[in-house]
Amino acid sequence: MTIKRTDFPDNFIFGVATSSYQIEGATNEDGRGDSIWDTFCREPGRIQDGTGGDVACDHYHLWPQDLDLIQSLGVDAYRFSVAWPRIQPDGKGPVNQKGLDFYERLVDGMLERGLQPYLTLYHWDLPQTLQDEGGWVNRETAYRFAEYARVVAERLGGRVRSYATLNEPWCSSILSYQIGEHAPGLQDRRAALAAAHHLLLGHGEAVKVMRDIVPGSSLGIVLNLQPAYPASDREEDVAAARFADGTFNRWFLDPIFRGEYPADIWDAYGEDVPTVQDGDFAATSQPIDFLGVNYYSRSVNGATGNVRPSESSYTHMGWEVYPQGLTDLLVRINHDYTVPPVYITENGAAYPDELEGGRVHDAQRVEYFKAHVQATSDAVQQGVNVAGYFAWSLMDNFEWAFGYSRRFGMVYVDYGNQQRILKDSAKWYQTLVTRQDAGV
Numbered sequence: 094m095t096i097k098r099t100d101f102p103d104n105f106i107f108g109v110a111t112s113s114y115q116i117e118g119a120t121n122e123d124g125r126g127d128s129i130w131d132t133f134c135r136e137p138g139r140i141q142d143g144t145g146g147d148v149a150c151d152h153y154h155l156w157p158q159d160l161d162l163i164q165s166l167g168v169d170a171y172r173f174s175v176a177w178p179r180i181q182p183d184g185k186g187p188v189n190q191k192g193l194d195f196y197e198r199l200v201d202g203m204l205e206r207g208l209q210p211y212l213t214l215y216h217w218d219l220p221q222t223l224q225d226e227g228g229w230v231n232r233e234t235a236y237r238f239a240e241y242a243r244v245v246a247e248r249l250g251g252r253v254r255s256y257a258t259l260n261e262p263w264c265s266s267i268l269s270y271q272i273g274e275h276a277p278g279l280q281d282r283r284a285a286l287a288a289a290h291h292l293l294l295g296h297g298e299a300v301k302v303m304r305d306i307v308p309g310s311s312l313g314i315v316l317n318l319q320p321a322y323p324a325s326d327r328e329e330d331v332a333a334a335r336f337a338d339g340t341f342n343r344w345f346l347d348p349i350f351r352g353e354y355p356a357d358i359w360d361a362y363g364e365d366v367p368t369v370q371d372g373d374f375a376a377t378s379q380p381i382d383f384l385g386v387n388y389y390s391r392s393v394n395g396a397t398g399n400v401r402p403s404e405s406s407y408t409h410m411g412w413e414v415y416p417q418g419l420t421d422l423l424v425r426i427n428h429d430y431t432v433p434p435v436y437i438t439e440n441g442a443a444y445p446d447e448l449e450g451g452r453v454h455d456a457q458r459v460e461y462f463k464a465h466v467q468a469t470s471d472a473v474q475q476g477v478n479v480a481g482y483f484a485w486s487l488m489d490n491f492e493w494a495f496g497y498s499r500r501f502g503m504v505y506v507d508y509g510n511q512q513r514i515l516k517d518s519a520k521w522y523q524t525l526v527t528r529q530d531a532g533v
């Protein structure tokens with residue numbers, strides 16, 4: 094099997110993705126305010142290698158060369174995020190023009206290089222001042238988010254045609270307020286479910302506002318979805334998989350595409366369920382133009398916990414390599430929901446890359462990308478309207494609670510000198526997207 098660019102429709106988009114806090118650095122420059130991740134990284138023990146995003150890939154200063162690098166890959170599009178604390182340092186009120194100027198230059202730089210900008214408004218860097226008032230647990234944050242969306246759309250609206258409101262609300266709520274691995278690092282399920290609800294409300298309020306400002310633009314949301322498979326056909330394992338699917342996937346898909354929470358999970362959450370006000374579901378479920386799906390792996394669920402199939406291989410994050418899960422997931426959401434065009438907005442893998450003689454032979458990552466691009470093609474062949482695929486990530490970057498100890502990039506970053514070095518996976522992707530018929 095050889096996966097080729099021509100296996101996809103001509104208008105299919107191939108891109109690469111990053112996020113502001115993970116690559117920009119310059120956390121105290123040009124008026125940027127603190128985010129919850131700046132605070133989180135300062136708390137001892139939160140980040141595996143004790144680092145933070147204060148320098149990262151220094152993209153705030155190196156963005157011209159990074160855009161040249163993206164252009165050299167031959168991709169159609171670049172998915173990036175805007176740092177709310179650069180735009181409104183206090184999360185509300187006064188706008189920091191230097192922050193807007195940076196993103197205006199960045200977007201113009203993309204357009205000059207023939208790259209389509211795919212903008213994400215929120216990729217986890219909440220202004221700390223809003224967290225001081227409860228963060229996403231506070232319903233008001235949803236309205237502050239819509240105000241922030243207005244500011245960005247008014248400045249960039251003429252040039253950016255694709256806006257995702259949120260990146261992975263599951264991570265911004267459950268991983269951050271219940272599990273506690275991400276900022277702000279709380280462990281309170283009721284708070285997490287309130288945060289999830291207000292994130293989705295903020296998504297809806299932002300879409301409403303942006304419809305008037307950027308008519309004709311494509312508005313959507315990005316969800317991390319993980320297909321859940323029962324460890325066996327025993328009833329208790331099937332039930333465990335259905336619960337995992339419910340908490341991870343349906344708890345977000347249903348309010349967006351059905352205007353309700355899934356009843357089975359709502360009942361399971363008992364007293365911890367969020368307060369839903371009249372009109373909330375009308376906001377969360379208003380029509381969107383695309384669904385972004387971030388796919389990394391599946392879960393295999395048993396009554397006594399998750400199972401790690403011994404016959405599979407695993408990435409440096411400990412995630413199973415399971416490309417079939419991407420096809421299954423896309424076919425399933427296409428069957429169970431009325432979805433708009435879908436983009437794979439993130440897909441990729443971390444491996445312990447070694448720089449050898451100025452090269453990085455990341456064969457495992459090449460295989461991961463080949464298999465998942467193939468899996469995407471398989472879903473297209475099965476009738477799923479997939480409009481694009483963005484590799485995560487353009488370059489190695491700050492991997493949240495793992496710091497710089499995990500490398501997801503197709504481009505290696507030498508953090509000692511900020512050199513960028515194309516890994517073999519970047520070269521493979523380049524041959525694919527530029528139609529040089531990359532072989533398997």
Ligand SMILES: N=[N+]=NCCCCNC(=O)[C@@H]1[C@H]2[C@H](O)[C@@H](O)[C@H](O)[C@@H](CO)[C@@H]12
Pocket residue numbers: 112115260261264268272274317387389439485492493501
């Ligand atoms: N417990 N637990 N967790 C299992 C699920 C975690 C899901 N994490 C993601 O999807 C994040 C997404 C993020 O957008 C990007 O900013 C991250 O760099 C990548 C890689 O980590 C992925």
